[in-house]
Amino acid sequence: MSTGPSDSEIISLVLKGDHNAYALLVERYKSYVFTLTLRFTKNREDAEEVSQDIFVKAYRSLADFKGTAKFSTWLYTIVNTTCITFLRKKRLDVRSLDDERTFEVADSQDSGFRANQVEQKSRQNMVNRAIAMLNPDDAQIITLFYKNEQSLEEIGQILGVEVNTAKVRLHRARTRLKDKMEKHFTEEVKDLH
């Protein structure tokens, strides 16, 4: 993830007026941001739009990045607030999204996940599909921890909670992920043994 100039080097270039350097940051973090956003939106089109919005917001507030935390931690804080605003705008009550049926419908509507029936059977796809079935909070914390290389301290910072709370949330999210995999991917899970 950190090949080429460091994040802080790119940021100082952008702040000095080299706006094109920002493309390096976008390239570096687009998959992380997009994956995280997709956990909330459950829809690739919306995720793309929200991700774009996040990078624009980050660009506009770049002068406020103090460098005390990692750039990724700061960026994921913007992801978190933007996604929550998106859900509010969509008038989606996050709690109502806990309803498993909502997720199954959202999941089945997601053309991206249905694009390749063969690929769906792969291990990685199974995990992604199971994560997509979780509620946004659980999916977000799992993604931050496993995919976005954030420590529990950093996750606490992003979500605005204590480290212990983040740890408990992560444990619970993983338990729920395990339940989902056992329930919806019984055959695939068996194949793994």
Next chain:
Amino acid sequence: MEENKNNIDDRLWEYIDGSGSVEEKSAIEKMIETNKQWKEKYHELLELHQLVQSSTLEEPSLRFTKNVMEEIAKYQIAPAAKTYINNKIIWGIGIFFITLFVGFLIYGFGQVDWSAGDNNLPIDISKVNYGRFFNNTYVNVFMMINVVLGLMLLDRYLAARKKKLQKEA
């Protein structure tokens, strides 16, 4: 039973994440070696952990970076918040409210008629039977409350110290 299961899960997750103390790690390793339930659970959770770790990231469209760059071309980087937030104004507001509060207090105390109260106490202190308050029951209850409070404070202190030591380790 459920609570016990959750406790095993939590301790195993900490072990898998490598976030527990050294003592806790060796205790869990021992449990995995000797206890069948722990062993099975450990392998189950480890498998999930490795599966999630191996999952891939979702990719946005190929035009994504281009779209972002076209969008940001319309905007300027906003100046840092610290450059337009004037600390003097914040201090000024703070001083105004503190002055207001102190002013009210001074005015309030100024209105009290201090001579209106009766200086003589309703009871004669010299005639109070102090021994009545320090019979065995009162003293025992008082001491017990103090001991409990003391133990609670000691527990909090030791827990905080343990946490600090774990963090340092």
